[in-house]
Amino acid sequence: MKRSLVLIAAAVLVAGCGGGGGGSATTQPGQGGAPGKVTLEWWHLSTTEPLKSLWEQRAKEFMAKNPNVTIKQTVLENDAYKAKLTTITQSGKAPDLFATWGGGVLKQQIDAGLVKDISGDVADVLPTFTPAALSAYQFDGKTYGLPTDIGAVGFWYNKKLFEKAGITQPPATWSAFLEDVKKLKAAGITPIALAGKEKWPGHYYWAYLAMRIAGLDALKQAAVDKDFNKPDFVAAGQQVKALADLQPFQKGFLGAAYSTPDGQAATMGNGKAAMELMGQWAPVVQADAGKGLGDDLGFFPFPSVEGGKGSATDAFGGGGGLAVGADAPKEAVAFVKFMTEMGNHSKAVESGGVLPVLKGEESAVKDANLKQVATMLANAGGYQLYLDQAYPPAVGQQVNDSVAELIAGTKTPEEVTQDITEVAKSEE
Amino acid sequence: MLPAPAPAAKRRGRWLTITLFLLPALVLFLLLVVAPILVAVYASAFRWNGFGGLPTNFIGFDNFTRLFGTEIFVQDMWHLLVLVLLSVCIQLPFSLAIAMLLNQRIRGRTLYRLVFFAPYVLSEVITGVLFSLILSPGSGMANELLSVFGIESEFLADPDTVMPSLFLVMTWKYFGFHMMIYLAGRQNIPNELIEAAQIDGATTWKTFRHITLPLLGPTIRISVFLSVIYTIQLFDLVWILTGGGPSHSSETMAVTMMEYGFKRSQVGYASAISVVMFVLSLVFALVYQRFVMRRDLAGATTTMGGRR
Numbered sequence: 001m002k003r004s005l006v007l008i009a010a011a012v013l014v015a016g017c018g019g020g021g022g023g024s025a026t027t028q029p030g031q032g033g034a035p036g037k038v039t040l041e042w043w044h045l046s047t048t049e050p051l052k053s054l055w056e057q058r059a060k061e062f063m064a065k066n067p068n069v070t071i072k073q074t075v076l077e078n079d080a081y082k083a084k085l086t087t088i089t090q091s092g093k094a095p096d097l098f099a100t101w102g103g104g105v106l107k108q109q110i111d112a113g114l115v116k117d118i119s120g121d122v123a124d125v126l127p128t129f130t131p132a133a134l135s136a137y138q139f140d141g142k143t144y145g146l147p148t149d150i151g152a153v154g155f156w157y158n159k160k161l162f163e164k165a166g167i168t169q170p171p172a173t174w175s176a177f178l179e180d181v182k183k184l185k186a187a188g189i190t191p192i193a194l195a196g197k198e199k200w201p202g203h204y205y206w207a208y209l210a211m212r213i214a215g216l217d218a219l220k221q222a223a224v225d226k227d228f229n230k231p232d233f234v235a236a237g238q239q240v241k242a243l244a245d246l247q248p249f250q251k252g253f254l255g256a257a258y259s260t261p262d263g264q265a266a267t268m269g270n271g272k273a274a275m276e277l278m279g280q281w282a283p284v285v286q287a288d289a290g291k292g293l294g295d296d297l298g299f300f301p302f303p304s305v306e307g308g309k310g311s312a313t314d315a316f317g318g319g320g321g322l323a324v325g326a327d328a329p330k331e332a333v334a335f336v337k338f339m340t341e342m343g344n345h346s347k348a349v350e351s352g353g354v355l356p357v358l359k360g361e362e363s364a365v366k367d368a369n370l371k372q373v374a375t376m377l378a379n380a381g382g383y384q385l386y387l388d389q390a391y392p393p394a395v396g397q398q399v400n401d402s403v404a405e406l407i408a409g410t411k412t413p414e415e416v417t418q419d420i421t422e423v424a425k426s427e428e
Numbered sequence: 429m430l431p432a433p434a435p436a437a438k439r440r441g442r443w444l445t446i447t448l449f450l451l452p453a454l455v456l457f458l459l460l461v462v463a464p465i466l467v468a469v470y471a472s473a474f475r476w477n478g479f480g481g482l483p484t485n486f487i488g489f490d491n492f493t494r495l496f497g498t499e500i501f502v503q504d505m506w507h508l509l510v511l512v513l514l515s516v517c518i519q520l521p522f523s524l525a526i527a528m529l530l531n532q533r534i535r536g537r538t539l540y541r542l543v544f545f546a547p548y549v550l551s552e553v554i555t556g557v558l559f560s561l562i563l564s565p566g567s568g569m570a571n572e573l574l575s576v577f578g579i580e581s582e583f584l585a586d587p588d589t590v591m592p593s594l595f596l597v598m599t600w601k602y603f604g605f606h607m608m609i610y611l612a613g614r615q616n617i618p619n620e621l622i623e624a625a626q627i628d629g630a631t632t633w634k635t636f637r638h639i640t641l642p643l644l645g646p647t648i649r650i651s652v653f654l655s656v657i658y659t660i661q662l663f664d665l666v667w668i669l670t671g672g673g674p675s676h677s678s679e680t681m682a683v684t685m686m687e688y689g690f691k692r693s694q695v696g697y698a699s700a701i702s703v704v705m706f707v708l709s710l711v712f713a714l715v716y717q718r719f720v721m722r723r724d725l726a727g728a729t730t731t732m733g734g735r736r
Contacts, residue, residue, distance in 0.1 A: 086690050090478035108693065112479035197671055252565025254674035255585025262564045394692040408675035
């Protein structure tokens with residue numbers, strides 16, 4: 001205990017002393033003539049197959065093409081990655097290459113001068129990307145990263161369990177959805193798997209309901225005005241509460257993590273729950289943490305809400321991209337372009353690990369379920385990035401926290417919007 | 429024969445030696461202990477997200493007034509109180525009982541001592557992962573065993589049972605440590621005293637109550653001290669087991685600090701939490717040493733052996 005506290009204290013100290021001392025000591029860009037030896041630090045969070053070995057392979061290929069470059073990978077699991085990247089960026093130094101979700105977190109790092117503006121270097125390839133995929137990495141017309149993945153959140157369901165409960169068709173409206181939850185419960189099936197300990201999976205419900213009830217524009221406007229105290233957002237909270245009141249989640253969900261052996265993905269992958277609201281990576285993690293559902297797995301978009309102002313085609317989600325540290329050598333940018341080349345990226349799409357970010361790449365999607373996600377994205381009228389990534393970290397975490405409290409029953413829908421508004425107003 | 433050096437020069441030489449011997453430790457202490465504390469205190473007076481050099485937006489005591497006004501801080505203090513009370517009233521007496529038991533001549537006592545001490549050697553993170561599997565509501569070992577008696581619990585996943593479950597894990601990990609301290613203390617009590625009491629016809633309980641317990645006093649006081657300081661700083665176990673949840677019901681101050689410093693990028697505010705933790709530990713340590721451990725420490729602290 002003592003030791004880790006000292007570590008935190010040391011980290012806070014490092015944060016204090018940080019700033020000027022940026023730049024990785026290992027990178028020495030070549031000066032004219034023969035290129036000098038360069039080591040690229042690459043941080044990412046693809047800990048599961050197929051991406052884990054695909055990325056490894058890409059790095060090897062790049063090193064073979066550029067003998068002067070050594071790529072050093074640091075691969076961390078989601079939460080550990082976020083914590084470690086925050087620590088190191090607060091010390092005033094970013095890795096040469098790092099996975100990012102774009103949005104508010106990347107903006108904060110850009111404002112601190114940690115991320116390289118690569119607009120000029122990538123101008124030639126920008127038109128090959130789909131606009132939705134790029135949007136999270138562009139601010140004020142400048143590009144700070146290239147996407148490697150784009151996806152959307154929706155319901156993944158177990159066809160067999162739906163059949164067993166007598167549900168013939170995935171619900172298209174929210175009231176039909178609530179009815180189906182009741183039917184599943186009546187059939188003795190756990191309707192929904194949820195990782196209550198990690199908070200971010202819960203915020204999907206509130207965010208999607210806010211998009212459907214208040215509309216995408218109202219949600220975006222609320223972020224600008226820093227005011228979520230609107231009846232429509234309270235209504236979104238009331239619907240989350242209405243769902244939670246049906247007690248649809250697995251036993252002990254408040255303590256469940258996402259990808260652990262008894263977490264949300266495993267519960268779903270082992271056929272112990274009928275649905276989960278999750279992003280495009282869900283099938284991979286289901287098979288990794290549990291047995292996986294194979295052909296029994298289906299996908300349907302988040303239902304529309306009767307009388308809501310939002311369009312039923314609006315999608316919520318995020319992707320993944322690669323950003324370049326401010327002091328990284330030029331080889332880092334070359335690697336980002338190498339990773340996102342059609343020939344290289346479509347291999348990752350074919351493997352089912354990521355979804356298309358390049359125009360005309362859709363045909364590479366092999367998996368039937370992922371094809372549905374890709375189609376949903378292609379038809380999406382509007383797109384909202386994960387709220388905990390789109391907003392400044394404090395606001396994003398407050399959304400996660402408040403929705404978790406709402407689901408646990410300790411806060412009311414009104415308190416949720418008030419708490420989020422209060423934090424949003426206090427952030428500059 | 430050379431004349432003996434003048435007393436003044438002799439004293440100077442002694443000071444020089446003392447300084448030289450102290451210097452390396454002093455430098456490390458200043459750099460690794462005092463400097464971080466000062467930086468945290470400094471940062472706690474600013475609104476600061478941790479980026480870009482030193483903080484600039486000075487806000488005085490606002491971080492502290494904000495902290496004291498939050499519901500979460502009140503909850504953290506309540507959890508601290510609960511855990512301290514449970515530790516002192518249950519965990520330590522339990523350790524003492526085991527220590528007394530293992531002081532008897534029983535078969536295999538060395539093995540028991542070893543086994544009971546083993547959890548303390550495990551890292552907190554491993555303990556946390558281990559117990560999150562054991563206490564898993566769906567497929568954990570604890571519920572499998574309990575189901576034999578027809579009961580089951582959600583342990584860490586239920587706001588009502590999370591604190592007792594957490595305390596259970598803490599006890600599992602630390603009772604062996606306190607047991608060892610008590611055993612060492614017990615072995616320092618001369619057997620003559622106990623034999624004398626027995627010859628005078630004292631029962632086992634009376635011997636324990638009037639001989640063993642008073643003579644174990646210093647040991648018990650230091651063990652309570654360590655236990656309370658540990659609880660104020662409790663982090664690793666909670667972070668792995670529950671992350672402070674469900675819905676803040678097992679959050680400790682160190683967890684709150686982590687949430688704000690690293691997840692929300694409010695390093696100034698997190699520093700304020702760390703300062704409150706530091707002051708809490710410091711005040712407790714000083715008050716406890718001044719009033720409770722005064723006799724135990726007589727001659728051991730900075731009175732310069734009574735020469736001042």
